[in-house]
Amino acid sequence: MPASKHSPKTARRKAAGGAATMSRPSAREALAPYHRKRDFKKTPEPRTGGKSASGTLSFVVQKHHASRLHYDFRLELDGTLKSWAVPKGPCLDPTVKRMAVHVEDHPVSYASFEGTIPPKQYGAGTVIVWDRGEWAAEGDARKALAEGKLKFELRGDKLKGHWTLVRMRGNGEKQEPWLLIKERDAEARPLADYDIVEALPDSVLTGRDVDDPPHITYGKPAPAEKKDKEKAPAARRKAAAKSTEAPGRKAALPVALAPQLATLASAPPADPDDWIYELKFDGYRLLTRIDGDKIQCITRNGHDWTAKLPKLAKALAKLPTRSAWLDGEIVVDGEKGAPDFQALQNAFDSGATASIVYWLFDAPFLDGRDLRDLPVEERRAQLAGLLGEKAPEALRLSEAFEASPRDLLASSAHLGFEGIIGKRKGSGYVSRRSPNWVKLKNQRRQEFVIGGYTAPQGSRSGFGSLLLGVYDDEGALQYCGNVGTGFDATRLADIKAKLDKQRTDACPFETRPTGVKAQWVKPALVCEVSFGEWTREGRIRHSVFQGLRADKPARQIRRETAEVPELAPASTATRTGQGATKPMTQRITNADRVIDKQSGTTKGELAAFYHQVAELILPHLKGRPVSLVRAPEGVGGELFFQKHLKQDELPGVKLLDPALDPGHEPLLQIDTERGLMSAAQMNVIELHTWNATSSAIGKPDRMTFDLDPGEGVAWARMQEAALLVQTLLTELGLPAFLKTSGGKGLHVVVPIRRHYDWDTVKGFSQAVVQHLADTIPDRFVAKSGPRNRVGKIFVDYLRNGFGATTVSAWSARSRPGLGVSVPLAWDELPTLTSASQWTVRNIGRRVPTGNKPWEGMEKSRKSIGAAMKMLGYAPE
Incomplete structure (x- = not known):
């Protein structure tokens, strides 16, 4: 990326200047290959015709079970559907690149085609419309296709947000290989959490899957379902009008909804007062959608089982609501009253599902309101009000218990239940696996x-x-x-x-x-x-x-791994390693005092956090001067940045030789857990370290680049910025390691050899940042200050001066939520959701990974001499 080579700005100029102009044949000419391959006397496929509404372009994704199941991705342009065959189907995970083979154009009328192409005809097999909607290109679509990179937005029933099609370099294939990639935006989701082709397999026109009998009649487009124009029952209208200040926010009822999933826990959370518990039912997860008089029973993976559950659908139709998404579990009671999983299977196998009961435990949407941001307690209250005192026989409210989870677990085992589910009080509803819901099992059990x-x-x-x-x-x-x-x-x-x-x-x-x-x-x-x-x-x-x-x-199906449980209260906290348990000996006063109102975290919990991560943070603290951020009033109160202490003020915190920082009181150093816990007792939240060791304080052994986002910078931009910084450093021959800041930004750390003084290292780091700002001015700025970086990212090089510090890896941050700075591997960056993804309360999920992402740091140290020459920087 140095200016003498190929910078992003230069690359963009070349791409803009050397772009080929895409020839534009008529629709008739473009459809000639389509016509040559088909005998329209035998196939029901449309021959020609069709156009979208004025001013819009349509797209369609058709699920096609020919010799192999695949998905046909089609974009309307210049009177035809530009088409790609995607073997595995679209994916919402930006890190997953799906192969898309460019095939012949299809007529626009093909967008509504569902049917079975007869044997011995081209593409023989069944086709359904898996998704459809409108699309819009970013820039000139024809030019982008010619150049081999088309960015666009989809507005469909299932696929939304921003996408990219990229042409690959082929190896003589008859058909061009492309990649279909989801961009990072609000619609993106990790594949491990949600596979949209598995979760939503059916036609958006008929609700049938591609292999569902009966096959669709040849040649006739499947009619869209007619909207039910009948008025809702009087009871529903009355219930909808009974309150003018309903909870939640107004929102249209979504077509699809993925459930919130619980995280398997190895032990109950240590803060039982912050949780409610329900029995874990041994059955099938089921979400139900109520839209007027239309009832749908949807499995956790998006299959419509309404036809299999007629009695249950009738019971749901009696509820006094005009619209809702409800969440629960269907079971068949065994002889002793506990759910019998085999009896549930037998009910479906025999088609006798009248004995199935539906235990309801959440209401994400109700009566035109989106309740997902409300606390779980409020959603449960709304659900209880909906069911009332005399709910239909097949519908039951899952009872919530505020009791000892260990006692509940023992009772559930005695009753014959699989275990219990814990839900954190105050938590919202999210369509993914969440640490705010945990499952505790009486025995190991999985799929x-x-x-x-x-x-x-x-x-x-x-x-x-x-x-x-x-x-x-x-x-x-x-x-x-x-x-x-x-x-x-x-x-x-x-x-x-x-x-x-x-x-x-x-x-x-x-x-x-x-x-x-x-x-x-x-x-x-x-x-x-x-x-x-x-x-x-x-x-x-x-x-x-x-x-x-x-x-x-x-x-x-993956192997279920139990997460490390939530932190215990400070008075009884222990740190659990590989089979060993070490009690915390430091006495913490005022342990119950809340230091963060947003999360409710107490001083004792913060101390327990530092006890838990002591073995991870100490390697980053040992041998380096440290500065402490104390917050006696907690997050939001006055902060004290402390670089010096009086003798014995904090037991275990070492005072360094005053000669290291002439004219000032002795600097501090923390090498032991005793010093770390003394700091926690004295209301220290953050620990910041120098870029040099105490034994060689005149020559830094690392550079730190703090990526600080300005107002309006989206998280996806931050991720891209970190990769651009890594790319530049790699071109300069320098190693780069990544960590979250625990706040809003990301830190890129470069381990270097101790060859240069502070001024040289700081000057070079400034030159790196200036190069970024000059090369990609729409992304980076080299000047600090909020006004300079609106919509841009300031890469802070000032961390590299004498006396400057950066928050240590594994330190908490004195911000609402108490985020934690955590070392990362670069391949984890695409899945990172924010710089404060890990907090004092959920850090247990990250502890097993530890410092592994930075294992090669010491061996990778390099001198910056060659990099300075490459960048054209000469120290004064």
């Missing part, structure tokens, strides 16, 4: 993918055992052992019949299990299994089959 089975032995019929697996982060199925108990004769026969339909000669596991003689099956069936433990080899022991699961797709 597995069935990859094969062994032959039965003795008098047993069907099969001997099922071979189980889970998918890893790379998408490979890993073998996890088998299960051979928990089956009766009926189950064996039923499961064997399903297995026979999936038989294959290919082993689906990445590594073929040794010593196992098995019949392999396609990894399509999912089962739930309870077990005693995981072995070091990743196998389960003492497993018992619980049932098949029809509500979860195989590709989403």
